[in-house]
Amino acid sequence: MTEAIGYLAAACTTFALLPQAVHVWRKRSVGDVSLSMYVILVSGVVAWVVYGALIHSLPLILANSVSFLFAGSVLAGKLVFMKRGAKA
């Protein structure tokens, strides 16, 4: 039971970014998406992957590699589409 809650937590915090990435690339609208947030977040998940590699933790490496894909997609979308909008 405890372990199930842990896996649920990991799944939620990893996949939460997916709908935001979908929104950004489908709507091509990023005015309200914080650039600072995704610069810091991508840096953080990269640091988690490095830390996971250093302590040989496969779960840390895997979960944060997935987060990197999603957070990186949002950041890339922000950088691509922010030039087109006025609110960026």
Place this chain on the structure above:
Amino acid sequence: MTEAIGYLAAACTTFALLPQAVHVWRKRSVGDVSLSMYVILVSGVVAWVVYGALIHSLPLILANSVSFLFAGSVLAGKLVFMKRGAKA
């Protein structure tokens, strides 16, 4: 060194949400902020706090309580301001 990278990673992924929360409440504009993302994320950090309590991990409880404040602020802002915009 390894431990420093771990703390850096934790700090980044925890505090990344702060600039997004500031943006939402300062600009009162949330059209591009994904509702699904923050519903899933808030559920996830609550699950991490519960898991942290069950395994008696104070770092998990503390880090995710901070994340809950920031992610909760973004979600609350989304719910408050989405009714005013057209893009929500």
